[in-house]
Amino acid sequence: xxxxxxxxxxxxxxxxxxxxxxxxxxxxxxxxxxxxxxxxxxxxxxxxxxxxxxxxxxxxxxxxxxxxxxxxxxxxxxxxxxxxxxxxxxxxxxxxxxxxxxxxxxxxxxxxxxxxxxxxxxxxxxxxxxxxxxxxxxxxxxxxxxxxxxxxxxxxxxxxxxxxxxxxxxxxxxxxxxxxxxxxxxxxxxxxxxxxxxxxxxxxxxxxxxxxxxxxxxxxxxxxxxxxxxxxxxxxxxxxxxxxxxxxxxxxxxxxxxxxxxxxxxxxxxxxxxxxxxxxxxxxxxxxxxxxxxxxxxxxxxxxxxxxxxxxxxxxxxxxxxxxxxxxxxxxxxxxxx
Amino acid sequence: xxxxxxxxxxxxxxxxxxxxxxxxxxxxxxxxxxxxxxxxxxxxxxxxxxxxxxxxxxxxxxxxxxxxxxxxxxxxxxxxxxxxxxxxxxxxxxxxxxxxxxxxxxxxxxxxxxxxxxxxxxxxxxxxxxxxxxxxxxxxxxxxxxxxxxxxxxxxxxxxxxxxxxxxxxxxxxxxxxxxxxxxxxxxxxxxxxxxxxxxxxxxxxxxxxxxxxxxxxxxxxxxxxxxxxxxxxxxxxxxxxxxxxxxxxxxxxxxxxxxx
Numbered sequence: 001x002x003x004x005x006x007x008x009x010x011x012x013x014x015x016x017x018x019x020x021x022x023x024x025x026x027x028x029x030x031x032x033x034x035x036x037x038x039x040x041x042x043x044x045x046x047x048x049x050x051x052x053x054x055x056x057x058x059x060x061x062x063x064x065x066x067x068x069x070x071x072x073x074x075x076x077x078x079x080x081x082x083x084x085x086x087x088x089x090x091x092x093x094x095x096x097x098x099x100x101x102x103x104x105x106x107x108x109x110x111x112x113x114x115x116x117x118x119x120x121x122x123x124x125x126x127x128x129x130x131x132x133x134x135x136x137x138x139x140x141x142x143x144x145x146x147x148x149x150x151x152x153x154x155x156x157x158x159x160x161x162x163x164x165x166x167x168x169x170x171x172x173x174x175x176x177x178x179x180x181x182x183x184x185x186x187x188x189x190x191x192x193x194x195x196x197x198x199x200x201x202x203x204x205x206x207x208x209x210x211x212x213x214x215x216x217x218x219x220x221x222x223x224x225x226x227x228x229x230x231x232x233x234x235x236x237x238x239x240x241x242x243x244x245x246x247x248x249x250x251x252x253x254x255x256x257x258x259x260x261x262x263x264x265x266x267x268x269x270x271x272x273x274x275x276x277x278x279x280x281x282x283x284x285x286x287x288x289x290x291x292x293x294x295x296x297x298x299x300x301x302x303x304x305x306x307x308x309x310x311x312x313x314x315x316x317x318x319x320x321x322x323x324x325x326x327x328x329x330x331x332x333x334x335x336x337x338x
Numbered sequence: 339x340x341x342x343x344x345x346x347x348x349x350x351x352x353x354x355x356x357x358x359x360x361x362x363x364x365x366x367x368x369x370x371x372x373x374x375x376x377x378x379x380x381x382x383x384x385x386x387x388x389x390x391x392x393x394x395x396x397x398x399x400x401x402x403x404x405x406x407x408x409x410x411x412x413x414x415x416x417x418x419x420x421x422x423x424x425x426x427x428x429x430x431x432x433x434x435x436x437x438x439x440x441x442x443x444x445x446x447x448x449x450x451x452x453x454x455x456x457x458x459x460x461x462x463x464x465x466x467x468x469x470x471x472x473x474x475x476x477x478x479x480x481x482x483x484x485x486x487x488x489x490x491x492x493x494x495x496x497x498x499x500x501x502x503x504x505x506x507x508x509x510x511x512x513x514x515x516x517x518x519x520x521x522x523x524x525x526x527x528x529x530x531x532x533x534x535x536x537x538x539x540x541x542x543x544x545x546x547x548x549x550x551x552x553x554x555x556x557x558x559x560x561x562x563x564x565x566x567x568x569x570x571x572x573x574x575x576x577x578x579x580x581x582x583x584x585x586x587x588x589x590x591x592x593x594x595x596x597x598x599x
Contacts, residue, residue, distance in 0.1 A: 021500035022532060023447070026464040027457055054531045058467045066440075066463055067477040302481035305436030 015045040025051040029059075098295045102225070105217040120223035121230070128189040129231030133238055135188070136181050140239035143180055144172050144246035152254045161255050165247065165262060166269035172243030173270065178232075178278045179326055181239045182285035185232065186318040190293035193224055194314035197297025198307040206298070221298070225290035232286030233279055240278065273338050281329050285322045292318040343406070345370045345503060345535045346391065351400035353386050360386050362559040364400070373529060373536045373549050378556030379576065384539045387556065388507055391537065392426060393417045404503065422450055424503040425496030429511055431488040433480040439466075439491050440476035446498045465494040470524060486517040490524075497528075506538040510545045522548045543581075555580075 012035060020028065029052060032042050109115040151164040197220060200206050209216050244266070251257045257265075296314035300307050332338075344367035353361040360383035368374045378384045389395040391402055393409045402409045407420060433442050440462045447453065447461055462476050469490040480488060489509065496504060509525070510518040522545050529536055540546055546553060547566060554563045557576050564572065570581045 022468075023461055023464065023498075023500050027460060030460050051531075055464075058464070061467065061470075063463075063467055063471070064473045066459060066473045303435035303479065 012040050012042045013045055014042060016049055017046070020049050020051065022051050022055075025049050026055055029055050094299065095295060098298070099291070101217050102221055102291075105215050106222055109218055109222060115218065116226075117219065117223045120219075121227045124224050124227035125231050128185065128192075128228055129234060132185060132188055132231075132235060136184055136235050136239050137242045139180050139184055140172070140177055140242040141246040143176055144168050144243035145250050147171055147176070148247050148250040149254065152251070162257075162265060164251055164255065165257070165265040168247035168251070169244065169266050169269050170274060172247065173240055173274045173278045175278065175326070175330075177239040177243050178236045178281050178285065179322070181232065181235045181282070182289065182322040183319055185228070185235065185286070186289045186322060187315055189228060190289045190318040191311050191315045193290065193293030194297040194300075194311040195307065197221075197294055198300035198310060201298060201300045202302075202304070202307065216298075221294045224294055225287065228286040228290035229283045230286075232282040232289075236279055236282040240275070277333055277338055281326065284325060284329075288321045288325060289318040292321060343370075344368055345372075345405055346537070347401075347403040348391070349401045349403075351387075351390060351397045351402065353383065353390060353395070353397050359559055361390075361397070361556075361561075364556075364559075364561045366554055366561055366563045368535060368537060370535050371529065371533050372551045373525070373538070375546050375550035375553045376537065376539045376556065377541065377546065377553060377580070379580075382556040383559075384556060385507065388505060388537075388539055392424075392505060393421065422446075422499050423501055424505060425499070425501035426505045427489070427492045427496045427507065427509060429508040431480070431492040433488060433491055433495070435480050437479075438476065439478050439480070439483070442480070442491060443476075443495050443498055446495065450499060461498070465497055468497060468528065469494045470520075485512050486514075486521070489513065489521065493524075500532075501534070503535045503537065506536065506540075508540060508542075509538055510540065510542045515544070518542060518545065519548070525549055 014032070016028070028049075035042050109117075148164055148168045151167040152161055155161050155163055155167075197206075200220070206216050206220070209219055248259065248262045251262055252259065293314045296310040296317070300310050346368035348367070349365050351361050351364040352359070364387065376384050376387060386395065390397050391404075391409075393402075393412065396410060400410070404420065405423065409417065409420065412420065433439075434445070437445065440459075443462050443465050444458045448458060453461075463473055466473055466475060471487065471490050471494070475483070475487065475491070480491070483491065493509075496506075510521055513521060525536065526549055528534060536549075538545075538550070550566060552563060553566050553569045554561050555569055555572075555574075555577055557574055562569070562572065562574065562577070569577060572578070
C-alpha cells in the first residue's frame with residue numbers, strides 16, 4: 001500500500017495492491033474511516049479490496065459498542081477496596097456455613113456405620129497417611145539433627161552439652177514433631193484436597209452427586225476430614241520417633257554419648273505429659289487442614305485460574321491456622337502447667 | 339495456486355494403538371472452498387483422524403499434505419509455523435476460562451503479530467461481528483456465556499489469524515436446533531465470503547445435509563468419500579443404518595425435497 005499526499009487541500013491518494021486478508025482489510029478500512037473523520041479526503045486509486053463489501057455489510061449491523069476500558073480513578077479504587085472488604089465478610093460467612101453444613105451432615109453419619117463411608121476414609125488415610133510417612137520421617141530426622149547440632153554448639157561453653165538431649169527431646173516431642181508434620185501435611189494434603197474438590201466442582205461432579213440425592217458434604221468432605229484427623233496423630237508418632245532417633249544419633253556422634261546414657265538422660269528430661277502435649281495437638285491440626293482444604297476446593301467456580309488461586313489459599317491458610325493454633329496451645333499449656 | 343489442486347491430500351494413513359488398528363490405509367482429498375464432513379461411529383477414529391490432519395499426531399505410516407506441504411514429515415518448528423495457517427474449534431469450545439472473550443480472541447494475534455491496543459480492540463470488534471455476537475460480549479468471561487455463545491467465540495478465535503482452512507470438531511453438538519441451524523448458516527456464509535476450506539467432524543445429520551459438499555465415512559478402518567447423495571445411496575450396512583435409521587429422516591426428507599424441486 002502506498003499513500004501519496006498531494007498539495008494543499010489535503011487529498012490522500014491510497015494505492016492498495018495485492019490481496020489482503022480480512023483482518024488487515026478491517027484495520028485499513030478503520031484507518032481510512034479515521035482519516036475521513038479527521039477531515040482528509042481520501043481517494044482510492046484502485047478498486048477497493050475484495051473484502052470491503054463484506055466488511056461494510058458487517059459494520060452495517062448494529063452490534064452495540066465494545067465495553068470501555070476501565071479507567072483508574074478514586075471511585076474505582078474505593079469500589080475495589082469495598083469489594084475486597086465485602087469479599088472478606090462473605091468468606092467468613094462461607095466458612096461458618098461450611099462448618100455448619102458439615103456438622104449437620106456428620107450427625108446422621110455418626111449413627112450408622114454405612115454412612116461413615118469406611119472404605120473412603122481408609123483410602124484417604126492411605127493416601128494422606130501411609131504415603132506421607134517417608135517425607136515426614138526424613139523431615140523429622142533432619143530437624144532434630146539440626147537442633148541437636150545447634151544445641152550442642154551453644155551449650156558447650158557452659159559445659160552443659162548434656163542438656164542437648166533435653167533440648168532435642170522436649171523440642172521434638174512438644175513442638176517440632178507435630179508442627180512440622182502438620183506443615184508437611186498442609187502442603188501435601190491440603191492442596192490435594194482443594195485441587196481434587198475444585199476439579200470435581202468445575203466438572204459439575206459435585207452437582208451430579210447432589211442430583212443423585214447424595215450429600216456432597218457427607219460423601220466428599222466428611223471422609224477426607226475424618227481421615228486426616230485420624231492420620232495426623234499417627235504421623236506425629238512417626239515424626240517423634242524419628243526425631244528422637246536423630247537426636248540420639250547426633251548426640252552420640254557430637255558428644256560421644258553412648259546410647260544407654262541418652263536413654264537415661266531422656267528419661268529424666270521428659271515428663272509424663274511431654275509426649276501427650278505434642279500428640280494432643282495433632283488431631284486439631286488435622287481438622288484445621290482438612291476443613292481449609294475441602295472448603296477452598298468447594299469454593300472453586302468457573303475457571304482454572306480460580307482453582308490455582310484457591311489451592312494456594314488452602315495451603316497458606318492451613319499453615320497459618322496450624323501455627324496460630326499452636327501458639328494458643330502453648331499459652332494454654334503454660335497456664336494449666338501441662 | 340490453481341483452484342483445482344486439493345488443499346489437503348491424505349494418502350494411505352495408518353494409525354494404530356498397540357494391536358488395535360484404527361485406520362488402515364485412509365486416503366482422500368479436500369478441495370479448496372469445500373465443506374468436508376467426517377462421520378463415523380464411536381471409536382471409528384474420527385478424532386484420531388482430525389488430530390492426524392492437525393499434525394498433533396503422527397500416523398504410523400502414510401502422508402498428510404496441507405497446501406502442498408507434507409505435514410507428516412515436518413519437524414516441530416515447521417509444524418508450529420503452518421498451524422497458524424489453519425483454525426481449529428474444539429467440541430467443548432476449549433476457551434481459556436481465565437481470560438475474557440476479547441483476550442481469548444486476541445491471544446493468537448498478539449502472539450503472532452506486534453499490534454497496539456487499538457488495533458487489537460478493532461480486531462476483536464471485527465471477529466465478534468463476523469460470528470454475529472454483540473460487542474459487549476468482549477468483556478465477559480467464558481463461564482458467563484451460553485453454550486451457543488461459547489461455540490461462536492471459539493469460532494471467532496479460530497478465525498483470528500484469517501486461516502485458509504478451518505477444522506471443527508462437533509461444531510453443533512449441544513446446541514438447540516435453532517442455534518445449530520443459525521450456526522450452519524453462519525458457517526456457509528463465512529465459507530462463501532472468505533473462501534474458507536472447512537473440515538468438520540459431526541454427528542449432526544441436519545448440519546451434514548445443510549452444509550457439507552462431500553462426506554467421508556469411516557467404516558471398517560477405511561474411509562468412503564462421496565457426495566451426500568452418493569453416501570446415502572451406499573449399500574454398506576453401517577452406512578445404511580446410519581442414514582436410514584430413525585434419525586436419518588431429516589436427511590432423506592431434504593434429499594427428496596432437493597429432487598422434487
